[in-house]
Structure formats: structure tokens, C-alpha cells
Amino acid sequence: MKRITFLIPAAVLAVAVLLSSIFVVDERQRALVLQFGQIRQVIEEPGLNFKIPFIQEVVFYDDRILSLDTAPIEVTPSDDRRLVVDAFARYRIVDVVQFRQAVGVGDIRRAEQLLEDILNPQIRAVLGADGVTSNTILSADRAALMVRITAQARALAEPLGLEVLDVRLKQTALPAQNLDATFARMRAEREREATDERARGNEAAQRVRAQADRTVVELVSEAQREAEITRGEADAQRNRIFAEAFGQDPEFFEFYRSMTAYERALRQQNSTMVISPDSEFFEYLGGSGVRP
CATH class of the missing domain: 3.30.479.30 (Band 7 domain)
Structure with a gap:
């Protein structure tokens, strides 16, 4: 019984010593075996390794990036x-x-x-x-x-x-203290570009307006010229018709012209006239209505 009592602690100690002497290096690691701070072994391959228990220690280093x-x-x-x-x-x-x-x-x-x-x-x-x-x-x-x-x-x-x-x-x-100055400079630059764009736009608009005004003047002048030509042609045609009518019946034409003159002269807003009684204007206003 005493022998068994002695063997159990000895076995436990032996297992502990064995376990403390074994260490594993995996594929992601490399290891150094140190003894009293001095390097005794470099282990670069993965696997099972041994060290002197309680005297040597193992330091692992990552072998990855x-x-x-x-x-x-x-x-x-x-x-x-x-x-x-x-x-x-x-x-x-x-x-x-x-x-x-x-x-x-x-x-x-x-x-x-x-x-x-x-x-x-x-x-x-x-x-x-x-x-x-x-x-x-x-x-x-x-x-x-x-x-x-x-x-x-x-x-x-x-x-x-x-x-x-x-x-x-x-x-x-940029450093924080420079950001405000940089933003202000960028803002000023953008505002300058916007001002330049507006100025160029106003210049282009003025050119367009000037061209449009010139076109309007040209069109109005051309229209007035054509109107005057048409009016002149109409007056000439009217005079020609009057001349032809006068040639066909001069007395009737003269009577018609006199009636037209009476109509224009004796309108409602201009019904008072001062004229000599023996004036030729009253030629067709006589009692008989016939020229003397």
C-alpha cells in the first residue's frame, strides 16, 4: 500500500516532467529554445520538439506576413x-x-x-x-x-x-488648421470662375440682342420700303383708273369729285365754313344742280 502511494506521485511528476519537455511548433511559427536567456536552438520546421524542463524555455515567433x-x-x-x-x-x-x-x-x-x-x-x-x-x-x-x-x-x-x-x-x-484657408481659396477660385462665366454669358447675350435689334431694324426698313412701293403702285393705279374714268365722262367725274369734297368738308365735326357765295365750290349746290 505504501509502495502504491509512492508510485502515484512519482508517476504524476514524471508525466509533468515529460509534458513540460515537449512543445509543438506549427507551420505558422518559428521558435527559439533559450537556456538562462541564451539561445540554444533555432527551430524553423513545424513539428514536435523537446527541451530540458524547468531549465530551458521556448519563445515562439510568427512566421507570417x-x-x-x-x-x-x-x-x-x-x-x-x-x-x-x-x-x-x-x-x-x-x-x-x-x-x-x-x-x-x-x-x-x-x-x-x-x-x-x-x-x-x-x-x-x-x-x-x-x-x-x-x-x-x-x-x-x-x-x-x-x-x-x-x-x-x-x-x-x-x-x-x-x-x-x-x-x-x-x-x-491637409492639417486641420489649413483646411479653412484651403476651402476659402477654393471657394474664391470657384466664385472667380463663376463671375467669368457670367461675364462671358452677358457678353454673348449682348451680341445676340444687338444682332436681333439689327435684324429687326433691317426687317422693318425692308417692310416699310416694300409698303411704300406697294402704296405708290396702288396710288399710281388709282390715278390711272381716275384718269381713265375722267376720260370716259369728264362731267360725271368732276361731279363725283365735288361730291367727295362736300362729304369731306361738311363732316359733323367740321360743318361750319366761311367761303364766298360765288365760289366754284358751290357749283353743284345751286338750285338746278346743274353747272351753269
């Missing part, structure tokens, strides 16, 4: 138009031994701080270089700028055991 979003920073291109830029980077741990020696026990958080300290100065240096303006940064040419930032950051990150795969500018904007 990692991402880092940098904090927004302010840059000043060559045209002195300040911009706020934030970027993101893709990187991976390529040398776990070098990474451990450079970063220490800080692990990924410390590595990201060091990597951000590399990225931000490179972003400022590339975007603030001669010939790089805000328009360049905001245009399709920014792709070449990102390639330059990636190449420079990759060279500086190698001592950390990191490989910078890509750096991208995520957002580019």
Missing part, C-alpha cells in the same frame, strides 16, 4: 504645402536570432516601435525631397515614392532581423 499602421505624421513637400500622412507597412521576421538580439524580450510590440521609428523618418525624407510637391504626392506618381520609402526602410530594418515587404501611404490630408 505582419502589418503595421503608423501614426499620422506631418510632412512638408518642396512646395511648402504641409500634409498629414499616415502609412501602413507589411513585414515579416526573417532571422529570429537577429530579431531576438535586437529586440530582446520586448517581442512584437517593441519591434513595431523600432520599425515605426525607421518608417517615419524615411517617409519625411522621401516626401520632403527636392522636386516632390504636394501634387506629386496626391497623383499617380506617389507609387514611385512608396517604392523609394520601401527600399530605404528595408535596408534599415535588416539589422532587426525584419524584412519590409511593402510600405503604402494610406491617407494624405
